[in-house]
Amino acid sequence: MNKTHQLQNYLQQNKISAAFITNPDNVFYITGFRSNPHERLFGVMLFADADPFVICPKMEVPDVEASGWQFGAIGHEDTEDAMDILQQAAESRQASLTALAVEKTHLTVSRQEALSGIFPDAAFHSIDDQLNAMRVIKDSREIELLAAAAELADYAIEIGCDTLKEGITELEVLSEIELALKKRGVSHMSFDTMVLFGDKTASPHGKPGNRKLRKGDFVLFDLGVIWEGYCSDITRTVAFGTPSDEQRAIYDTVLRAELASVEAAKAGITAAELDRTARQVIEDAGYGDYFTHRLGHGLGISVHEYPSLHGANDLPLTAGMAFTVEPGIYVPGVAGVRIEDDLVLTEDGVTILTQFPKDLQILGEN
Amino acid sequence: MNKTHQLQNYLQQNKISAAFITNPDNVFYITGFRSNPHERLFGVMLFADADPFVICPKMEVPDVEASGWQFGAIGHEDTEDAMDILQQAAESRQASLTALAVEKTHLTVSRQEALSGIFPDAAFHSIDDQLNAMRVIKDSREIELLAAAAELADYAIEIGCDTLKEGITELEVLSEIELALKKRGVSHMSFDTMVLFGDKTASPHGKPGNRKLRKGDFVLFDLGVIWEGYCSDITRTVAFGTPSDEQRAIYDTVLRAELASVEAAKAGITAAELDRTARQVIEDAGYGDYFTHRLGHGLGISVHEYPSLHGANDLPLTAGMAFTVEPGIYVPGVAGVRIEDDLVLTEDGVTILTQFPKDLQILGEN
Known part of the structure; x- marks a missing residue:
């Protein structure tokens, strides 16, 4: 059953007249069309008892139609009142709206007030849980795209490792990685590519700069690729030159x-239990205070999506869920190490999408 | 007067207990600290009668403190209820909140519901207009940063032009531009860099790909640089090889x-009037149907910010405002041309921040 029909069933079952979806990731999930509307009105409106439509800036109407969306798109120009146009289009589909589902975690207060203005009889319901429930279980086509994105992430790490040489800067390595990906047709990374050297690896949110590579540095790559709308997210830490005993101890702990x-990743375990498996290893090694973030996050059309894998989330993980595991240890002044893979749960186990080796790679030694 | 004090005065004058600001651009404007919190709670809370604070993920507290923000930051971990922590911190500053200002154009409905939960007596006011009114007038330091960002945009166009040669792809040119900028310390572009060749220039939202450059192509660059938090946005269209008469006619019209x-850009003119000056030239030349977007947009911490320069906006422009003008003509199957500058209005005229030549550059001829 396609997503439009699934949502229509949901609206019928819950006696909700219509849904107005404006999160670009959700619009893409439902329609196959992606756009960044900035401040302009862009969304898909679905009805319990009528066909849906996309509303978008007028100049994007041809792109929506070319994307394979079969239900038509209504355009608005900057000089027009987009809410008026939305109201007319909605009323031509369904005479009265008594209940409207919206993404409460995305819709702004001012947009909600504007929707209240054009649909004065509508009570607002949240459709976030329903969209999360749909998006969290990946179908086989989605898993293929996640795997393709992960393969490109592996390739990116390979390029990064090949580029390392004494004196090169973090930004130069980053550029070589992104150029190689662009040549393979990648137009967007999942997030700002991170390449950090030496002491800078000890900040989980460090920024690449003009730091030059020196023997004895750890190099931390954290990056991801968007491929046909789906994200990957990989972290690898490698040694440039012979690592110290302390660097090795930190690396080995994170790897374990x-x-x-x-x-431990299999259907039935909860997010909190999975977080615990990794955290326990790090605590037992005496580094517990240096693992300062959650284990991981859901992965799909968004690079950070539902569910969050942290110690207070009792959600049982199920087959079809895709997520990262990314434990790390960050010892200021010494080194930071993080190792991250993208996983998909299956009925009887797990598929590891990212494949770049995890044994400590020691580079730059002839 | 600094921004914190300006906002405190605003709260006092309007008898609003406090403001909670979460748009990362606004938080940066007020605090000087920039972060992308993804789904985590991140904001600055200001009070009519107490000192403000930042609330952020715990691992970012040291970065906030290092950024020069003098009022402290309160951290929360993924396993904690961030709203509880916000409530406690707010109540320790100000016993009761009867009115709370929020960014209604940014705050989500679910965040507003959560704020209603922890501040049950608070009525919600919009602080958007106040923030727009503050941000729209740039001070001398902001204008310096916009000028520095524009100079880097000029440099990017220069690199792009130097890179053009028969057979090179759009993505290769794009990579060369971004690498050159990274070497100058630019870590973020204002938006996805656009490099389009030939027929692809006719789409105002085209995407760079593996199209190869051929003699007779127009090349359209649309790009911008973020420099110390401030954006530039430039478009130039150049000819690779001798242009046809029709290409020249389109170019000359857009340039005029x-x-x-x-x-026409000077204090006192309205946004609509300014849009009209450019549109009239294009309409008079018979290309009115092919100028399908507004004239421009405000520019600052955000690349698209208040005000929007379109034909239905009667806002008078005033000294200190920074914005783009970017007329274009897009004739499908023939060519697209857009020329865009960044302007700042002064008391007695205008400063043009982007300086790359606008006479038609004909490249690739020996």
Whole structure:
């Protein structure tokens, strides 16, 4: 059943007249069309008892039609009142709207007030849980795209490792990675590519700059690729030159934690239990205070999506869910290590989408 | 007067207990600290009668403190209820909140519901107009940063032009531009860099790909740089090889339109009138149907910010406002041309921040 029909059934079953969806990721999920509307009105309106439509800036109407969306698009110009146009289009589909489902986690207060203005009889319902429930279970086509995105992420790490040489800067390595990906047709990364050297690896949110690579540095790559709308997200940490004993101890601990979480990842475990498997390894090694973030996050059309894998989330994980596991240890002044894979749960286990080796790679030694 | 004090005065004058600001651009404007919190709670809370604070993920607290923000930051972890922490921090500053200002154009409905939960007595006011009114007038330091960002945009166009050669792809040119900028310390573009060749220039929202450059192509660059938090946005169209008469006619029309809008840009003119100056030139030349978007947009911390320069906006422009003018003509199957500058209005005229030549550049001829 396609997404439009699924949502229409949901509206009928819950006696909700219509849904207005404006999160670009959700619009893409439903329609196959992606756009960044900035401040302009862009969304898909679905009805319990009528066909849906897309509303978008007029100049994007041809692109919506070319994307394969079969229900038509209504355009508005900057000089027009887009809400008026939405109201007319909605009323031509369904005479009265008594209940309207919206993404409460995305819709702004001012948009809600404007919707209240044009649909004065409508009570607002949240459709976030329904969209999360649909998006969290990936179908086989989605898993193929996630796997393709992960393969490109592996390739990116390979390029990054090949580029390392004494004196090169973080930004130069980053550029070489992104150029190689662009040549393979990648137009967008999932997020700002991170390439960090040496002491900078100890900040989980460090920014690449003109730091030059020196022997003895750890190099941390954290990056992802968007491929046909689906994201990957990989982290690898490698050594440039011989690592110290402390660097090795940190690396080994993170690797054991990461492997423990991959091993434990199967349908039925909760997010909190999975977080615990990795965290326990790190705590037992005495580094508990240096693992300062959650284990991972859902992955799909958004690079950070439902569910969040942290110690207070009792959600049982089920087959079809895709997520990252990414334990890390960050010891200021010494080194940071993070290792991250993209996983998909299956009926009887787990598929690891990211494949770049995780044994400590020691580079720059002739 | 700094921004914190300005907002505190605003709250006092309007008898509003507090403001909670979560748009990352506005938080940066007020605090000098920039972060992308994804789904995590991140904002600055200001009070009529107490000192403000930042609330952010715990691992970012040191970064906030290092950024020069003098009023402290309160951290929360993924396993904690961030709203509880916000409530406690707010109540320790101000016993009761009867009115709370929020960015209704940014705050989500679910966040507003959560704020209603922790501040049950608070009525919600919009602080958007106040923030727009503050941000729209740039001070001398902001204008310096906009000028520095524009100079880097000029440099990017220069690199792009130097890179053009027969057979090179749009993505390769794009990569060369971004690498050159990264070497100058630019870590973020204002938006996805656009490099389009030939027929692809006729789409105002085309995407760079593997199209190869051929003699007779127009090349359209639309790009911008973020420099210390401030954006530039430039478009130039150049010819690779000898242009046809029709290409020349389109180019000359856009150039005359753009020059007309720069000439007319002075304090007192309305956004609609300024849009009209350029549109009239294009309509008179018979290309009115092919200028399918507004004239321009405000520019600052956001690349598209208040005000919007379109034909239905009667806002008078005043000294200190920074914005783009970017007329274009897009004739499908023939060519697209857009020319865009960044302007700042002064008391007695206008400063043009982008300086790359606008006479038709004909490249690729030996």
